[in-house]
Amino acid sequence: MEPIRRHFDHQLPFTLLLDYKETKSPQRELPDHQHDWYEFIYVYGGKGSFFIDQTFYEMHPGDIIVVPGNTVHRGFPDNEEPVTSSALFFSPALIHNHTYSESYPYLKLFDAAKTNKQYKYTLSPEHAEILQNDIEAIHREREQNQQDGGQALTLLLHLTLLHLNRYCLPQAAEPVASSPLLPEWFREALSYINDHLDQPLELGTLAGRAAISPAHFSRVFKQRLGMNVTDYIATKRIFAAKDSLLQSSYTIEQIAMACGFESLPHFYRTFKRITSMTPAAYRKSNRAY
Known part of the structure; x- marks a missing residue:
């Protein structure tokens, strides 16, 4: 399933959006998607997982998820204890290097995240x-809607990004030396799995395509x-099935077959194990929302 592209209204008063302290149910989360704007997410509480650039991260209070522009991602709040978080979206056009003694790379953490394949920081x-106070200040400024609010928001955004660089980049430095970048065969395998969820995906076949054991x-x-x-293939198939349950009128059996499950009982067992719900209950709860 191809990721959708989220578009932001560039005619907004400010090219910055804040989803402030939202608690989202699994049904309200977008499927795999991407956008031109940069985004970071701060987790206040609850549980869930986050999928970005073919990697899953568990989300806990105090976590920061960094999402560079045009990076496929998706959140998965826990059914029983969904994540409460703030998500800040901003256009890269807002970021300018202020020259004092030297220019400052405000997007350095985002660049490091994409280079090192590390998107979560604690x-x-x-x-x-400090970061909660930064987000709170941005929220208050947006609520006040002052005439000079654009300038204030830009300054507050720069300060927030400076804090993110200061507190998260030391964590990013550790895995760089010890962890090589993803090998090309691994990336190709992830892409192949994503594009062929409806087909048999056996370990031997995948390894043979990669020319490794x-x-x-x-x-x-x-x-x-x-x-x-x-487990990865099963999880990706269930994600695709959840999208189909919410976005189509296909029967559960049709969805199971389209997502690569060899039998309906296997689909039910896997769906319940991963989501703690049956497919029918998941579809019904969303329609009741």
């Missing part, structure tokens, strides 16, 4: 409080994504 309580394929997969190949 703040200490002290630093988390199944054992090596499995080992690298587990190291990189934190789950084995079978």
Whole structure:
């Protein structure tokens, strides 16, 4: 399933949007999507996972998720205890280097995240409080809608990005030396899986396409994504099934077959294991929303 592209209204008074302290149900989250604007998410509480650039991250209070522009991503709030978070979106046009003694790279963390394939960072309580105050200041400024609000928001955004660089970049420095970038065969395997969820995806076949042994394929997969190949494929198929349940009128059996499950009982078992709901209950709860 191709990711959708979210478009922002560039005619807004400010090319900056803030979803402030929102608690989203799984039904309200967008499917895999991307956008030109940059985004970061601060987690206040609850549980969930976040999918970005073919990697899953668990979300916990104090976490920062960094989303560079044009990067496919998606949130998965927990059914019982969904994440409460603030998401700040901004156009890169807002970022200008202010020259004092030297220019300052405000988007350095976003560039490092994409280079190092590390999109999640965890703040200490002290630093988390500072970032919460930054977000609160942006929220208040947007609510006041002052005539000079654009200038104020731009300054507050620059300060927030400076704090993110200061508190998160030291964490980004650690894996760079010890963790090589993703090998090309691994990226191609993830892309192939994503494009062929409706077809049989066996470990031996995937390893053969990558021209490596199944054992090596499995080992690298587990190291990189934190789950084995079978669980990853099942999770991606369930994500696709959830989208189809909400966006189509196909029967559950049709959706199961289209998402690559060899039998309806297998689909039901896997769906319940991953979502804690049956497919019918998931579809019904969304329609009642």
